[in-house]
Amino acid sequence: GIQVEQSPPDLILQEGANSTLRCNFSDSVNNLQWFHQNPWGQLINLFYIPSGTKQNGRLSATTVATERYSLLYISSSQTTDSGVYFCAVRIRYNFNKFYFGSGTKLNVKP
């Protein structure tokens, strides 16, 4: 199956710093989402971004499908940004299955 790799696995930031999280995937994808899992376990949708660039407040994401990667940018980080960030992809011939990356654990310190 498809391999989805996220980097870095762990990230510690001081409040106010910026960061870039990366998601690499080994096959062509039809769908890519970024999620934030909060400390209570809920997966919160950040972006549905199979290609192109989107922005939502302090967060933005870019997917370059032809080069098989996606980036999540967090600017002016806040302590509430702490948690685990997952990217998940869907491939063309397995429509109903999401393949999750292993996640990036972010800790934003005050």
Place this chain on the structure above:
Amino acid sequence: DTEVTQTPKHLVMGMTNKKSLKCEQHMGHRAMYWYKQKAKKPPELMFVYSYEKLSINESVPSRFSPECPNSSLLNLHLHALQPEDSALYLCASSQPGLKQAFFGQGTRLTVV
């Protein structure tokens, strides 16, 4: 409304108990999913229902029994679980073909 609601939020059950997890969405989605997540791991797919029919079973043990009584509801019936089944169980929904998926807040299950 982009909400998927799961109940209960927490569940402790003995190995001989029978319990059920419930998931509900009112977004008109026709695909619903159960995922299992162990600590420090990504979610792992268990089951997919598409148009109320089971379309994917990821070789899940029979002590987990899914049910989709209608397009808004998804249940996971639990029977004779083992302590290693303790995990966060997440429900998700989307339009079939896995357009944007939305997840519930999960049920944190402990088997004693």
